[in-house]
Every structure is written in structure tokens, then in C-alpha cells.
Amino acid sequence: MVPSCYVHIPFCDSICSYCDFVRVQKNEMxxxxxxxxxxxxxQEYKIHDLHTLYFGGGTPSLLSVNDFSEIRNYFPASIDEFTVECNPESLSDEKLRLYESLGVNRISLGVQSFKDELLQVCNRRHTVSQAVSVIEKIKKSSISTFSIDLIFGLPNQTMEDVKHDxxxxxxxxxxxxxxxxxQIEENSVFGKTGIEPIDSDLEADMFEYITKTLEEAGYIHYEISSFCKPGHHSRHNLAYWQDQDFYGIGCGASGRINGIRYDNTTNLKEYCLKGSCPTYISETLLERSMDAIMMALRTKFGLNILAWNERYQSDFRLKYASVLSKYAAYFEYSENHIYLNDxxxxILNTILVDFMMIE
Ligand code: SF4
Known part of the structure; x- marks a missing residue:
């Protein structure tokens, strides 16, 4: 069984300055x-059972009540974790009620900053007060958990701004x-207008502050970019990090079935005319085994060594003995798992380069 499914909704009301995702301004044509x-x-995937379903984008909360209901009804009625990415300006009370009634139990809200000046720099369509009001409404709803996205290292953003966020x-x-x-992506507005990244020491200081403050407040830093209260981690993302298959559906989506990765077309015209047109990615067993290590070590859940040995017909501890010994101070073990400490x-990237040197 494929346990997870990602559905890409590629429409946005406007284009944020930092974004180079697969998205277009909503177009009735x-x-x-x-x-x-x-x-x-x-329908082609004939999905009868799912642990996690994730509507990402783009802006899934732009879908009308009728369109959302229609699409959702093609998935199983009962899903353990059903996440919808939303933007504050398009998450109306009516949509929130609809999500509650259709089994959505997790919202991921694009807040990005709690400073109006920085939201304007990013060309976001909402204000801080709109975001706060939507957060309060989600908290009062029956949706059991939610997340917000923030960005740091924005142009002219100071340490005081990060502390405020x-x-x-x-x-x-x-x-x-x-x-x-x-990240200043070449195809984003920031990339095209020559915005320079902030000083790397300031960026590192910001991240250190964020990590320390959230951990002191009781949040678990369970993945490089993710913090949660106990029990509130994203189960959907865990499927990616723990080497599991997942359907990727829609223009711009990627998936993995029977260990084979695929990327659907990112061209909306092509998708509308011919469907997903997937490109299958040919990977050797070594490449797949390395992907599994790279994804798992991003998280506090780490890598299940026994499962990895069995799936990739190898002996992890033996094969990577030199790396494990070189970075012994950074690894921790529990039962069959290995994971990195803070x-x-x-230095995750440095460690991964050493893993990659071994064939
Ligand atoms: S950041 Fe999100 S809302 Fe903004 S353009 Fe990109 S996909 Fe759309």
C-alpha cells in the first residue's frame, strides 16, 4: 500500500517575491x-486507503467550496492526517467549516512574517492582523492541529524582527x-531583481536564536526546518523522510511508487491537454539508499538501520564505519535507529558529503 498522497494545486492570487514553486495566477480559462x-x-490510482493526504500549492485555500468538495470526494473518507495549505486572505469562515466537515485535521498556514513591512517586501496579500485573526479562528475550530510557515533572512530584516516573529x-x-x-531563487522576483542574500553570520545567528528560544519554550526541533509541541509533528512529511512511497498528483507534483520517483509535468498547458505526463527518474540502488540516508538524517527520528539494511541489501554500520567514527560525537543511537544531535x-551537509564519498 502507498500510505501518503500529495496533491498540487498550482493556482495563486498573486506571485510572492521569493517564490519559484510551480504556480500560476488563477486563470479561469x-x-x-x-x-x-x-x-x-x-481515479487512475484507485486509492482505497491512505494514512496521510496533503493538498499543497500554490494556494489550495483558493479552491471554491464546491471545487474543494468535489476533488476531496475522490479520496477515501477516513484519513489519519489530512493537511491543507492555506493563505490567511483566502481561508474564509465558510472554508474553515467546510474543511472541518470533510475530515481536514491539519492546516498549514503561510504567515511568513509578523511585520507588515516585510509582508509587503514579499508581495504577500495579507496583513499581520488578518493572519492573527485566522490563527485565532483555527484554534477555535475542531481542526486538531496546525502549523505556520515563517521566513527569516528577508531583505533588511533585522535580528529584532526575528525576535518579534x-x-x-x-x-x-x-x-x-x-x-x-x-533562498534567492533565480526565477523568483527577488532573483530577477538582484536582491542579495543577507550576511551569512547574521543568518546563522538568527537560526541559533530561533532554535534556542523554541527549544527553551518546549518545542521539539524534529527536522532541520520544523519545530513542534510533543505529538504535533507532520506525519505526512515523515513519509518523505522515512523512505516511504507516496502518490504525487497534479501539475507540478512529484511522487514515488515502488521506490521509483516521478515528476509530473510542470507545464499547466500541457497538463490541461495531456494529463500528468510523468517523467520517471532512473536511480541506482546506491542512489536510492543514499537518498534514504539523506532524508532520514534531517530528522530527530533518524534512520532505521535494520530496515535500511534489509531494503538495500547492505550493512550500514560496516559500510559507513569510517564516517560513523569520524563524526562519532555527532551521532546518537536508540534501538535500531541512528540520528544526529543538534x-x-x-553540520548535516558536511557529514552527508562524507557519506556520499563511499560507494
Ligand atoms: S509562496 Fe505560496 S502563495 Fe506565494 S506565490 Fe508561491 S505558492 Fe503562491
Missing amino acids: FFSNWKEQLIQEI ISMFLSLDIPHLSIYSL AGLE
Whole structure:
């Protein structure tokens, strides 16, 4: 059984300055063809059972009540974790009620900053007060958990701004945070207008502050960019990090079935005319085994050594003995698992390069 499914909803009301995801401004001309192809793609997979379902984007909360209901009904009625990515300006009371009634039990809200000036720099369509009001409504709803996204390292953002964001996050008593440092992507507005990244020492100081403050407040830093209160981690993302298969459905989605990865077309016109047009990614067993290590070591849950040995017909401890010994101070073990401590997560990329040197 494939336990998880990601559905990409590629429409946005406007384009944020840092974004280079697969997204287009909502376009009625394409929309009905897109929905027809999406429903056909969902039906082709004949999904009868799912642990996690994730509607990401783009902006899934832009889907009308009718369109959301129609698409959702092609999935099993009962799903352990059903997440919908939302933006504050498009998560109306009506949609919140609809999500509650259709089994959504996790919302991921794109807040990005608690400073209006920085939201404007990012070309976001919501204000801080809109975001706070939506957060309060989610807390009062029957949706059992939710997360917000924040960005740090924005142009002209100071350490005081980051402290303000974290203090707002804590005062709003939010169960989960995904926080990313700004990456200036070539195809984003920031990339095209020559915005420079902030000083790398300041960025490192910001991240150190974020980690320390959230951990002191009782949050678990369970993945490089993810913090949660106990029991509120994203089970869907865990499927990616723990080497499991997942369907990827929609224009711009990626998936993995029977260990084979695929990328659907990112071209909306092509998707509307011909469907998902997946490109299958040919990976050797060594590449797949390395992917599993790279994903698992990002998290506090770590790598299940026995499962890895069995799946990849190898002996992890023997094969990587030199790396395990070189970075012994950074690894911890529990039962069959190996994971990195906080200091290890800080040098994750360096450690992974050493893993990759071994064939
Ligand atoms: S960040 Fe989200 S809302 Fe903004 S353009 Fe990208 S996908 Fe759309």
C-alpha cells in the first residue's frame, strides 16, 4: 500500500517575491480543464486507503467550496492526517467549516512574517492582523492541529524582527512551525531583481536564536526546518523522510511508487491537454539508499538501520564505519535507529558529503 498522497494545486492570487514553486495566477480559462485532468489522475490510482493526504500549492485555500468538495470526494473518507495549505486572505469562515466537515485535521498556514513591512517586501496579500485573526479562528475550530510557515533572512530584516516573529509565534501558542531561511531563487522576483542574500553570520545567528528560544519554550526541533509541541509533528512529511512511497498528483507534483520517483509535468498547458505526463527518474540502488540516508538524517527520528539494511541489501554500520567514527560525537543511537544531535544537524551537509564519498 502507498500510505501518503500529495496533491498540487498550482493556482495563486498573486506571485510572492521569493517564490519559484510551480504556480500560476488563477486563470479561469485553464481551471475547468485542469480540474478534469486532476480528477482523472486521482481515479487512475484507485486509492482505497491512505494514512496521510496533503493538498499543497500554490494556494489550495483558493479552491471554491464546491471545487474543494468535489476533488476531496475522490479520496477515501477516513484519513489519519489530512493537511491543507492555506493563505490567511483566502481561508474564509465558510472554508474553515467546510474543511472541518470533510475530515481536514491539519492546516498549514503561510504567515511568513509578523511585520507588515516585510509582508509587503514579499508581495504577500495579507496583513499581520488578518493572519492573527485566522490563527485565532483555527484554534477555535475542531481542526486538531496546525502549523505556520515563517521566513527569516528577508531583505533588511533585522535580528529584532526575528525576535518579534518568534515572540508572536509563542504568544499565539501555535503547535507547529516550519521556518526557512530565504533562498534567492533565480526565477523568483527577488532573483530577477538582484536582491542579495543577507550576511551569512547574521543568518546563522538568527537560526541559533530561533532554535534556542523554541527549544527553551518546549518545542521539539524534529527536522532541520520544523519545530513542534510533543505529538504535533507532520506525519505526512515523515513519509518523505522515512523512505516511504507516496502518490504525487497534479501539475507540478512529484511522487514515488515502488521506490521509483516521478515528476509530473510542470507545464499547466500541457497538463490541461495531456494529463500528468510523468517523467520517471532512473536511480541506482546506491542512489536510492543514499537518498534514504539523506532524508532520514534531517530528522530527530533518524534512520532505521535494520530496515535500511534489509531494503538495500547492505550493512550500514560496516559500510559507513569510517564516517560513523569520524563524526562519532555527532551521532546518537536508540534501538535500531541512528540520528544526529543538534550539533550534528548544524553540520548535516558536511557529514552527508562524507557519506556520499563511499560507494
Ligand atoms: S509562496 Fe505560496 S502563495 Fe506565494 S506565490 Fe508561491 S505558492 Fe503562491
